[in-house]
Amino acid sequence: xxxxxxxxxxxxxGIITMGLAIGRASSIYDxxxxxxxxxxxxxxxxxxxxxDVIISDEEIDxxxxxxxxILVLMHTDGWERNKDLVTNDSLVIYDDFLAKVEESxxxxxxxxxxxxxxxxxxxxVVANVVMMGAIQEITKIVSKEALRKALLDLVPKGTEELxxxxxxxxxxxxxxxxxxxxx
Amino acid sequence: MTKIKPIITERHPRDKLxxxxxxxxxxxxxxxxxxxxxxxxxxxxxxxxxxxxxxVVSGIGCTGRSAGYLNVDSYHTTHGRPIAFATGLKVxxxxxxxxxxxxxxxxxxxxxxxxxxxxxRNVNITVIMVNNFNYGMTGGQASATTPHNARTTTTRYxxxxxxxxxxxxxxxxxxxxxxxxxxxxxKQITDSILKSFENKGFSFIEVMSPCPKGFGKKNKFREGxxxxxxxxxxxxxxxxxxxxxxxxxxxxxxxxxxxxxxADGGRIDFxxxxxxxxxxxxx
Amino acid sequence: xxxxxxxxKHFMMGNHAIVEGALMAGxxxxxxxxxxxxSPIAERMSWRLPEVGGAYIQxxxxxxxxxxxxxxxxxxxxxxxxxxxxGLSLMLENIGLAYMMEVPVVIVNIMRGGPSTGMxxxxxxxxxxxxxxxxxxxxDMIAYAPSTVQEMFDFTIKAFNASEKYRTPVxxxxxxxxxxxxxxxxxxxxxxxxxxxxxxxxxxxxxYLMYDSKELIPPMAIAGMGYKVHMTGLTHNxxxxxxxxxxxxxxxxxxxxxxxKQNLSNIIEVEERYTEDAEIAVACFGSxxxxxxxxxxxxxxxxxxxxxxxxxTIWPFPENEILDLSKRVSKIIVAEVNLGQLIHPVKxxxxxxxxxxxxxxxxxxxxxxxxxxxxxxxxATS
Numbered sequence: 064x065x066x067x068x069x070x071x072x073x074x075x076x077g078i079i080t081m082g083l084a085i086g087r088a089s090s091i092y093d094x095x096x097x098x099x100x101x102x103x104x105x106x107x108x109x110x111x112x113x114x115d116v117i118i119s120d121e122e123i124d125x126x127x128x129x130x131x132x133i134l135v136l137m138h139t140d141g142w143e144r145n146k147d148l149v150t151n152d153s154l155v156i157y158d159d160f161l162a163k164v165e166e167s168x169x170x171x172x173x174x175x176x177x178x179x180x181x182x183x184x185x186x187x188v189v190a191n192v193v194m195m196g197a198i199q200e201i202t203k204i205v206s207k208e209a210l211r212k213a214l215l216d217l218v219p220k221g222t223e224e225l226x227x228x229x230x231x232x233x234x235x236x237x238x239x240x241x242x243x244x245x246x
Numbered sequence: 247m248t249k250i251k252p253i254i255t256e257r258h259p260r261d262k263l264x265x266x267x268x269x270x271x272x273x274x275x276x277x278x279x280x281x282x283x284x285x286x287x288x289x290x291x292x293x294x295x296x297x298x299x300x301x302v303v304s305g306i307g308c309t310g311r312s313a314g315y316l317n318v319d320s321y322h323t324t325h326g327r328p329i330a331f332a333t334g335l336k337v338x339x340x341x342x343x344x345x346x347x348x349x350x351x352x353x354x355x356x357x358x359x360x361x362x363x364x365x366x367r368n369v370n371i372t373v374i375m376v377n378n379f380n381y382g383m384t385g386g387q388a389s390a391t392t393p394h395n396a397r398t399t400t401t402r403y404x405x406x407x408x409x410x411x412x413x414x415x416x417x418x419x420x421x422x423x424x425x426x427x428x429x430x431x432x433k434q435i436t437d438s439i440l441k442s443f444e445n446k447g448f449s450f451i452e453v454m455s456p457c458p459k460g461f462g463k464k465n466k467f468r469e470g471x472x473x474x475x476x477x478x479x480x481x482x483x484x485x486x487x488x489x490x491x492x493x494x495x496x497x498x499x500x501x502x503x504x505x506x507x508x509a510d511g512g513r514i515d516f517x518x519x520x521x522x523x524x525x526x527x528x529x
Numbered sequence: 530x531x532x533x534x535x536x537x538k539h540f541m542m543g544n545h546a547i548v549e550g551a552l553m554a555g556x557x558x559x560x561x562x563x564x565x566x567x568s569p570i571a572e573r574m575s576w577r578l579p580e581v582g583g584a585y586i587q588x589x590x591x592x593x594x595x596x597x598x599x600x601x602x603x604x605x606x607x608x609x610x611x612x613x614x615x616g617l618s619l620m621l622e623n624i625g626l627a628y629m630m631e632v633p634v635v636i637v638n639i640m641r642g643g644p645s646t647g648m649x650x651x652x653x654x655x656x657x658x659x660x661x662x663x664x665x666x667x668x669d670m671i672a673y674a675p676s677t678v679q680e681m682f683d684f685t686i687k688a689f690n691a692s693e694k695y696r697t698p699v700x701x702x703x704x705x706x707x708x709x710x711x712x713x714x715x716x717x718x719x720x721x722x723x724x725x726x727x728x729x730x731x732x733x734x735x736x737y738l739m740y741d742s743k744e745l746i747p748p749m750a751i752a753g754m755g756y757k758v759h760m761t762g763l764t765h766n767x768x769x770x771x772x773x774x775x776x777x778x779x780x781x782x783x784x785x786x787x788x789x790k791q792n793l794s795n796i797i798e799v800e801e802r803y804t805e806d807a808e809i810a811v812a813c814f815g816s817x818x819x820x821x822x823x824x825x826x827x828x829x830x831x832x833x834x835x836x837x838x839x840x841x842t843i844w845p846f847p848e849n850e851i852l853d854l855s856k857r858v859s860k861i862i863v864a865e866v867n868l869g870q871l872i873h874p875v876k877x878x879x880x881x882x883x884x885x886x887x888x889x890x891x892x893x894x895x896x897x898x899x900x901x902x903x904x905x906x907x908x909a910t911s
Contacts, residue, residue, distance in 0.1 A: 086540055091540050097712060097713065099540075100711075101711075104648075125821045125897075126706065268657055278640075298753060298754070298755035298757070314770065318762075319603075319758050320759045323596065324762060327593065327596040328591075328596075330593035333597050333600065334560055334586070334599065334601035334604075335603060339601075342604065363593070512577045520584070
């Protein structure tokens with residue numbers, strides 16, 4: 064079993080953090096083989112940002128993603144850059160406020176109000192954590208326990224509660240949608 | 247042909263500071279470099295710091311050969327880079343007393359970037375820059391300290407550039423001990439080196455030195471003694487010297503300010519500053 | 530000060546794994562200058578070195594960085610710098626100095642697209658020849674080519690060991706893909722690792738010589754021991770004093786060359802997979818080898834007898850290993866992310882009956898597995 068997951072958006076949205084959290088969860092806690100690669104524009108904030116995570120039961124040779132099984136979009140820019148890669152087998156999970164996505168014939172599409180929920184929680188920056196919760200429920204590429212632990216490893220001290228709340232909200236949203244993909 | 251026997255003089259107290267097995271040195275008659283070497287040796291002996299804790303780093307050029315004649319741990323590095331090398335040695339081994347001895351071409355010209363950054367960091371080394379106003383070893387070309395209008399093998403019609411005034415540059419960059427002497431001021435150079443060893447931070451000593459074969463013969467100082475006479479008649483002690491004054495012009499109508507220009511114990515040195523940050527959680 | 534290591538399993542960036550490997554190997558000084566995509570090495574060193582009692586300094590450029598690590602190493606402190614192509618170009622003169630002075634140092638090059646500023650954020654393997662031939666004069670280089678995050682850690686320790694053992698600069702040739710890749714890393718206890726320290730003369734020897742030509746690799750006295758050493762980039766005699774003569778040059782250069790020649794089997798490391806019955810071998814290294822492995826596995830599924838030959842060390846060049854391979858296969862495809870560099874020593878050393886085929890890539894990415902597979906298929910049927 065091997066999943067190719069691409070997170071795309073803009074610098075400052077926590078794209079790399081999403082890759083790191085899900086990658087770390089799968090690697091350290093779910094004991095899978097994992098590779099994450101990252102790419103971004105020259106701007107630290109506001110340029111394109113991309114994190115690619117490969118999660119596999121077997122050792123990974125080619126470390127790059129050509130066709131994501133799961134495409135996570137936090138901004139329209141991510142859609143523009145990746146829409147040609149979407150196939151019938153793709154899952155596209157996107158923020159319903161920040162990413163304008165033309166749902167086409169190819170692939171399955173899931174709209175997540177991650178930004179709005181982050182806003183509700185008082186901190187827009189946790190939109191990516193809400194999104195991770197939703198991804199977990201929809202795809203099951205990572206276990207809940209692993210994701211929780213990995214997230215706690217990464218977030219700054221004092222923000223644990225906020226982040227766990229955001230994660231829970233993501234789980235709720237995701238569980239309502241459902242749609243576990245088959246390997 | 248009969249071999250000329252060298253004149254054997256008595257052993258000199260500073261002999262143990264020299265690699266006597268490497269003598270005679272390569273420097274020309276009339277050159278001032280031997281004086282600087284002597285002053286450094288004297289300062290090492292007087293410093294109270296064990297000889298084995300002294301290290302000398304030099305670059306390329308006539309002065310760059312100094313490291314090769316001094317009987318301490320000595321490193322003859324690449325052109326312009328002795329200060330960077332010395333910085334690495336000192337930061338890795340703070341217990342050593344690290345001195346850079348090199349020329350104006352090496353330190354002020356090709357190595358200009360390193361000297362200003364070492365001064366900015368106030369890194370705990372001593373730099374002795376012997377200024378002979380040109381590239382001696384390569385045949386007398388212009389350097390960054392060659393006076394305006396001076397003639398060298400690359401400024402036949404006179405130097406149309408203007409030189410660095412090194413003490414002023416060092417003051418601006420952040421050096422915490424700055425002095426300038428001539429090759430006549432052996433006692434003063436020795437004292438300055440001793441003060442540099444004591445200075446916690448970056449020390450810069452410029453020593454103006456005759457270069458009869460390179461600079462001198464094209465600029466009316468045919469023999470070393472002519473340039474030394476100029477130093478004697480034109481230099482004046484200027485403790486309160488305005489550092490913004492022009493660089494040494496070597497012109498008969500202009501004087502040469504020399505002396506200790508700056509000493510500031512108030513500015514924190516690199517190693518102390520680093521220690522403070524690395525250990526800020528400790529009492 | 531206590532030494533702090535982060536043991537066990539990690540999900541870590543390749544550049545960071547290099548730092549952890551270096552510290553485990555005993556590196557206690559780092560001088561560097563920021564450059565994409567190698568900067569995470571300097572960043573991590575800047576806070577990790579104080580945790581193990583070492584010192585970090587950001588220099589004014591890569592020339593200074595290289596000079597500083599040589600200076601630190603003459604003081605007996607294991608030292609490293611890290612950079613990418615443009616920075617390596619600036620380090621070259623002083624790499625020659627480290628070789629000539631026989632000072633152990635480790636240089637990391639996280640390769641990016643060139644020439645010149647090229648593609649700072651994208652990968653390349655086009656500095657392979659520069660690593661070997663970049664500095665002037667006759668010299669040798671040991672260069673490790675990791676291909677995983679774990680190897681970034683492991684090979685950094687090997688690089689320090691080799692530099693200490695042979696008193697010579699050693700390079701690690703990573704690339705942007707590996708440097709910025711985050712993956713599994715296991716950090717063992719220091720006791721489980723082989724760490725080699727340079728030979729230092731005992732105190733107070735009467736007849737110690739820094740460059741004793743009676744020995745292949747003379748022990749290295751460090752600053753402050755009282756040996757009053759002299760080290761120079763000039764051609765020198767056994768004592769280290771300049772001796773610019775034909776005789777001294779030949780004597781010194783031959784010993785330096787012999788350090789490598791007599792230790793080839795101790796230095797060189799290659800890996801073969803699927804080559805037992807192979808008719809074609811794909812020679813490769815670094816991140817590119819992962820793409821090759823993928824393609825080779827796919828070709829095997831189609832019953833094509835192809836294998837992979839991976840350089841774990843690129844320099845000194847594995848001449849005998851390539852010759853041996855070329856006698857077992859009829860074709861060697863050299864897959865590399867440059868326009869044909871490593872193919873030259875492969876051609877030079879292979880059996881003349883073995884056909885050597887170039888699979889170049891201009892840079893910016895490694896080959897896609899299907900591109901390599903297409904080449905394998907083409908060569909299998911022609």
